[in-house]
Amino acid sequence: MRAYLAHVELPNPILTAAGCAGTGRELAPFADVTRLGALTTRSITMAPRAGRPTPRMAETPSGLLTSVGLQGPGVDAFLARELPWLAERGTRTVVSIAGGSVAEYTALARRLADAPGVTAVEINLSCPNVEDRGRVFARDAVAAAEVVASVRAALRYDVPVVAKLAPDVADVVAIARACVDSGADALAMINTPIGMSVDVDTMRPVLAAGAGGLSGPAIRPLAVRCVWQVHAALPGVPLVGMGGVTSGRDALELVLAGACAVAVGTTLFHDPYACPRILRELEELLQERGFDRLADAVGVAHRPAQARVDSSRTDASKIDLEESSL
Amino acid sequence: MAGTPVQVTGTVLTTRRVDAYHALTVVAPAIADRFRPGHFVTVAVGGPRTSMLTRRAFAVHDVKPDYGGTVEFVFAVRGAGTAWLAGRKARDALDMVGPLGRPFPLPRDPATCLLVGAEYGSAPLFALADALHQRNCRVDFVLGAPSSDRVFGALRARRMGETTTLTTEDGSLGVRGSVVDVLPSVITDTRADVVYACGPMPVLRGVTAVCVQFDIPVQVSVEEAMACGIGICMTCTVPVIGEDGVTRMVRACTDGPVFRGERVRFDDVGTIPFDALGAPGGDRAR
Numbered sequence: 001m002r003a004y005l006a007h008v009e010l011p012n013p014i015l016t017a018a019g020c021a022g023t024g025r026e027l028a029p030f031a032d033v034t035r036l037g038a039l040t041t042r043s044i045t046m047a048p049r050a051g052r053p054t055p056r057m058a059e060t061p062s063g064l065l066t067s068v069g070l071q072g073p074g075v076d077a078f079l080a081r082e083l084p085w086l087a088e089r090g091t092r093t094v095v096s097i098a099g100g101s102v103a104e105y106t107a108l109a110r111r112l113a114d115a116p117g118v119t120a121v122e123i124n125l126s127c128p129n130v131e132d133r134g135r136v137f138a139r140d141a142v143a144a145a146e147v148v149a150s151v152r153a154a155l156r157y158d159v160p161v162v163a164k165l166a167p168d169v170a171d172v173v174a175i176a177r178a179c180v181d182s183g184a185d186a187l188a189m190i191n192t193p194i195g196m197s198v199d200v201d202t203m204r205p206v207l208a209a210g211a212g213g214l215s216g217p218a219i220r221p222l223a224v225r226c227v228w229q230v231h232a233a234l235p236g237v238p239l240v241g242m243g244g245v246t247s248g249r250d251a252l253e254l255v256l257a258g259a260c261a262v263a264v265g266t267t268l269f270h271d272p273y274a275c276p277r278i279l280r281e282l283e284e285l286l287q288e289r290g291f292d293r294l295a296d297a298v299g300v301a302h303r304p305a306q307a308r309v310d311s312s313r314t315d316a317s318k319i320d321l322e323e324s325s326l
Numbered sequence: 327m328a329g330t331p332v333q334v335t336g337t338v339l340t341t342r343r344v345d346a347y348h349a350l351t352v353v354a355p356a357i358a359d360r361f362r363p364g365h366f367v368t369v370a371v372g373g374p375r376t377s378m379l380t381r382r383a384f385a386v387h388d389v390k391p392d393y394g395g396t397v398e399f400v401f402a403v404r405g406a407g408t409a410w411l412a413g414r415k416a417r418d419a420l421d422m423v424g425p426l427g428r429p430f431p432l433p434r435d436p437a438t439c440l441l442v443g444a445e446y447g448s449a450p451l452f453a454l455a456d457a458l459h460q461r462n463c464r465v466d467f468v469l470g471a472p473s474s475d476r477v478f479g480a481l482r483a484r485r486m487g488e489t490t491t492l493t494t495e496d497g498s499l500g501v502r503g504s505v506v507d508v509l510p511s512v513i514t515d516t517r518a519d520v521v522y523a524c525g526p527m528p529v530l531r532g533v534t535a536v537c538v539q540f541d542i543p544v545q546v547s548v549e550e551a552m553a554c555g556i557g558i559c560m561t562c563t564v565p566v567i568g569e570d571g572v573t574r575m576v577r578a579c580t581d582g583p584v585f586r587g588e589r590v591r592f593d594d595v596g597t598i599p600f601d602a603l604g605a606p607g608g609d610r611a612r
Contacts, residue, residue: 022558026580029330048604050575053597057553057561062377064553068560071575074604208596216379269554270370270379272423273333
């Protein structure tokens with residue numbers, strides 16, 4: 001089941017979400033990473049990062065709070081040890097990048113520009129901007145646009161730039177529009193909203209960092225809402241939907257809301273074999289509903305209830321949707 | 327990593343209560359085949375539509391060849407996940423991943439090995455003792471817990487060990503105190519060449535401190551909360567000094583859980599040491 005990430009063709013629409021597939025090596029014993037639609041790396045930073053103190057994780061109802069703090073080896077070690085392993089195997093790799101300033105994002109993009117095996121670059125915008133008193137890029141349309149524009153300019157034209165958006169913002173459509181206007185080829189949503197958990201026995205926050213990103217099925221309705229809103233406002237922009245996808249049904253929900261690819265994150269912690277399973281389930285569900293191609297199902301939920309039955313097979317609607325997903 | 331881990335749906339063979347703990351034996355030949363002492367498994371809890379997303383990690387207590395291969399692990403009920411596990415019955419299915427982690431390194435030549443276990447941390451020590459016996463090593467045990475019903479495997483230790491020293495905080499069994507308190511005298515008496523220790527972090531810290539004093543190698547199996555057990559979630563990190571002398575935040579699941587005790591910076595667990603690779607320089611505070 002082919003899928004497209006902007007103009008790049010993927011063999012299937014199931015990706016891993018950033019920071020949920022390790023370096024690829026850890027997942028390989030359970031599921032063939034080369035058969036993923038694409039593997040998204042953890043967010044790569046310029047310098048090595050030790051991350052945050054433990055406890056970094058708290059389980060919440062149908063959710064997971066984490067504050068890993070972008071632990072990683074830095075871009076040099078990534079390019080030397082992690083990307084080549086993926087590239088040798090022909091894994092399609094979306095490299096997620098994170099920075100504290102526009103300059104850092106730009107420098108990262110430059111380092112990736114010549115690296116073989118980069119299928120796309122995803123910009124993790126949920127990072128504090130050190131030049132703006134730690135205000136998160138994803139919450140500021142101007143700052144987000146600036147990052148996207150400079151990363152876009154630093155990369156080869158055939159490497160799509162995907163901006164990853166946060167759901168806990170005042171107006172996700174405004175941020176989405178700013179990113180697209182400044183050159184983002186696709187949008188990924190959602191990053192984790194910030195949550196918190198307090199241990200009533202110790203009477204202190206569970207996470208050492210206090211707050212952390214909430215993921216898992218608990219945030220799926222948030223993801224569906226964001227995808228829906230952005231697809232409605234910008235129907236021509238390809239969206240990668242993510243947030244609590246555990247099954248083919250969950251993936252289909254995001255597709256119907258407007259996503260043309262779906263990423264699996266926290267579920268991989270629970271079930272390392274999740275991606276092939278979700279792909280199979282999604283294919284079966286699409287078949288049952290009479291969709292020959294994934295593109296035909298993208299955004300179908302936006303159509304009026306009656307029209308869906310009557311027009312789903314007309315050529316006019318097919319063309320319409322094809323355009324909307326590309 | 328020794329054997330490649332596999333994900334299997336195992337069938338619960340037997341369940342039993344062992345004093346304050348529960349033990350589950352699961353038919354999982356693919357995991358049993360690959361097992362070496364020190365490995366652990368993770369278990370998905372709550373059934374197929376669970377709201378509990380993290381896997382629970384348990385040290386493997388024992389593997390047996392019955393039914394093609396069984397795996398036994400020991401746990402205490404601490405929350406909703408372990409309570410669900412305690413409710414499993416024979417023939418229930420269990421989603422298991424394993425064997426995971428780096429197993430205990432074994433001495434090449436016969437040596438006197440002291441195995442130290444606190445609470446149900448002693449569970450993986452008996453398979454280790456078996457492996458050590460096969461290499462003609464002498465094995466001694468020190469097991470301890472806050473109270474007698476939480477000392478795991480005292481009988482088996484008495485059968486397998488040359489000597490067995492038991493400790494309880496409340497004095498209800500053996501020596502009053504902790505395993506760390508009796509360690510110096512046991513090391514002296516048994517002339518231990520190497521120490522293996524499992525249990526909560528404070529115990530491992532104490533054991534390591536004693537072994538450093540005696541200048542004998544110590545292998546510790548750390549317990550750190552983890553979500554996945556396979557190295558992708560990055561939540562189970564501990565500060566460990568590498569071969570090159572650089573401290574890194576390493577994953578307890580794939581880089582451990584067994585480490586050389588003196589390499590683990592126990593005093594800095596729960597922090598990012600300022601000299602760790604990639605430690606924040608203060609500019610990224612949020």
